[in-house]
Amino acid sequence: MGTTPTEVLAFPNIRAIVRDNGTAEVVVAGNSRVVPAGESIQDLRNNALALVVKEAQTLQRPVRVRIEDPEGHGELIVHPDQTIESVTYETRPARRTTETSETAPGKAETKSVGTVPAPEPETAPTEPAAVSSDPGKVDDGPGSPNPVSPGPTTRRALRDAGSFLAAPSTVEPATQGIRGMLNTMGFSLAPSADELREREDIRLASKHFAGTRTIAVVNQKGGSNKTPTVADLAAVFGRNGGSVVAWDNNPTTGTLGWRTEQGDHTRSALDVIAAADALLSPTARSADINAFVHHQSTDKYDVLRSDSDVDGTHEVTAEEVDILHRVVSKYYRLILMDSGNNHRSAEWNRMIDHADQLVVPTTNEEDRVEAALLTLQGLDLKSERSASLATNAVVIVSERQKGEARLSQETADKFRPYVRDVVVVPFDAALKSGQIRFGALQPATRRAWLRAAAAVARGL
Template identity: 35%
Template sequence: MTQTDDRTEQRQGAPRGGAHAEPRRFATATDFLDRRAAEATTGPATWGWRGAVRRMSGGLVSPAMGPAEAEHHDLRRRVQRDLDGPRTIAFVNPKGGAAKTTGVLAAGCTFGTVRGGGVVAWDNNETRGTLGIRGARAGHHNTTRELLEDLERFDQVGSSRIGDLGAYVRSQGDAHFDVLASDERPDVTGTIHADDFGAVHGLLERFYRVILVDTGNNMRAENWLAAAGAADLLVVTSTVREDTGYSGLWMLDALADAGVPDLKHRTLTVLSDPSPTVDKGLAADLVDVYEQRTRSVHRVPYDPALVSGSVVPYTELSRATQRSWLAACAAMADAL
């Protein structure tokens, strides 16, 4: 080999130590861009005294993020992670007052604002639920019932558009997610069946990346079972009350007895405080038992902004409540 050939091979990354030497590892263009993911949680501080020092010095002194700010950015990054297809999360507990609807709306606000859209919250109650009441209203009164009646509008995949769903879903404004309410007409009888769930779910999967399902209280209902079967993740919601916590555990027992596969790793728990003070012993017991039964448990503090039973004012929630839901949604994204 000539000296010129040798220099050429070195420039091309050929090993210099003979045929058996390890080739040099060069950073690829993708590696170059991926470095930003790490920088997002290690960049200059904007919070607290660190951020104040940076601003006052005009950036000449630029402390790194503190632990709390770095964790916040990491949680946001996890919520924003790419998914390789639509994902469905069902919020479940067969007892009323278990914070299912509150949880769906809080998760909708979190996923919607942090991911930037592509999220729908669906009230899959077999008759009438309250998700439509607690979400922002729209200029129409259409619900799942009307969508079922008009499904033929979406038969042609090539010509149907997400904008056409605007006649049935309700935009939640700055929260960047939509709500599909359950039937609200008092003159209509009948329930939502498994086939109905499948038809609507299949349509929503065409247009949304994250589908949050608010379930009813009858886990023997066809649409409840269909939602549990279709969900990529189950979120057990409970308050720090013995009856609500028992109900969720009873449900997990029933699902395990029914042979639901990989139940522990397909389920996580959100445990909310129903009042400013709760029984700490009961809270510890519930965390312990649900940690045994589900992949993780996430505590949400009491927030007076949620007690009215009206629209969930996400921007008025306390910083602690918003952070708790950010952590819970990050865990949901991890599970997906």
């Protein structure tokens, strides 16, 4: 709107305060108004600004608001039509983890509406210093014709020369939080530490490996969240550009097929075994596998179901697991294997033989936690290779119900000394039952699964 700060009255004095602990308030002329809670800091910011908009609408004019945020502080002008202008904003140095060319180290960036930067002062040109006739000695007077001769150059092999190109160091401006909002108004603020961490997790989840990688998701106790873990990790990898299959490696009817989309057929792993020769032949095409897997339309991965025939008697052998693994390795770069609860069965143990990374899910219930530990200990004793998988495992602790954040962290802390990484996933009602769709999860849950996928990717 082009409103200058001097045109907007400073009365009433309005402050919007957003805190790290998930609370916020708007103080108008000394009267505090509680801001409705949100799922994230950004929700709190939006809810706080909505209260300020209402104040502007009541007064029927723009108002000033001083904002205090975990990432910085500044002043905004808020209009009754919900237009927001930035007057100044300064980031908190303690939260800055990167520096950009726009902001010097240790100095916050500010920007004022309606002001123009002063031009750079002009500097009079000076004559270059002349050199004396004595090599290596600079003459104070002009007119000396003899340049300084360079010293002898040490010759080196061309093969030892490094690249003369500067290493890329540009960091894209913030797109999230209040920094991202202010960047849409013309600022160029660097991303916060949280946004940088998220970008790094996305990079890891998007990584393409040379050859197929197999992730085994195991816990010998039922109800430990194995299937949601497989589905959500597959969704993160699939949405970030991977070629991903989630394989239900269960001896009997597994639940992965129940909790994911079904294609226009009912084929399962047994049908892949029967068609293995054709699928592995040199004339097979990449789309041939589509007749046997079930594509997840929004989460961009495929599901290979276990046999669901209630009258079926076929038990998958270790050799058939090998066949299935050869087939899916031909068509996919990333394989996530759901598993049954019998750690003594042939298909369970052959899955471990093919695994490059182990994921052990658990809830914070005592028996599931103990089963996760026993699973790791059993693999530690089985062989040198499985012991390596166990010590480099990622444990994922999923909250069983709302309000158990502290218990989940205590559970996670029990595993931290024994495995490579532990990630806690908050409770989400969308994971309790029905089809698992990543987009239906709360933002905090999606962020946790991205963090978990990045932790898994580091081991691949």
